[in-house]
Amino acid sequence: MLFADLCQLFLHAGLSADVDLHVVDPEGFEIFYSRPASPLTAGAGVLDVDSNHDCELDGINTENIVYTRPLNGNYSVRVDMYKACGKLWCALCFAQLI
Numbered sequence: 001m002l003f004a005d006l007c008q009l010f011l012h013a014g015l016s017a018d019v020d021l022h023v024v025d026p027e028g029f030e031i032f033y034s035r036p037a038s039p040l041t042a043g044a045g046v047l048d049v050d051s052n053h054d055c056e057l058d059g060i061n062t063e064n065i066v067y068t069r070p071l072n073g074n075y076s077v078r079v080d081m082y083k084a085c086g087k088l089w090c091a092l093c094f095a096q097l098i
Helices: none
Strands: 007-013 018-024 045-050 062-067 076-083 092-097
Touching: 007 018, 018 045, 018 062
Parallel strands: none
Antiparallel strands: 007 062, 007 092, 018 076, 045 062
């Protein structure tokens, strides 16, 4: 069952680092850097921005996952500090838009 037309989850890192956003939908499908899209039956989610992948710094410092057909239910969201890219710390800002 769908609950909205669009759901966007994004993560902005305050410094250039490889910080990864992971989202698990109500059917248990996880979207992240190595599985950037869900099947259409799982809410049509896609990781469309994977910033600073493997410390190839792009200056965007953002991860973005969009569901074009989000499913009703609970979503789990996780942030993984994959590589600090030489930084000692990283400030994070997370927001969800519906």
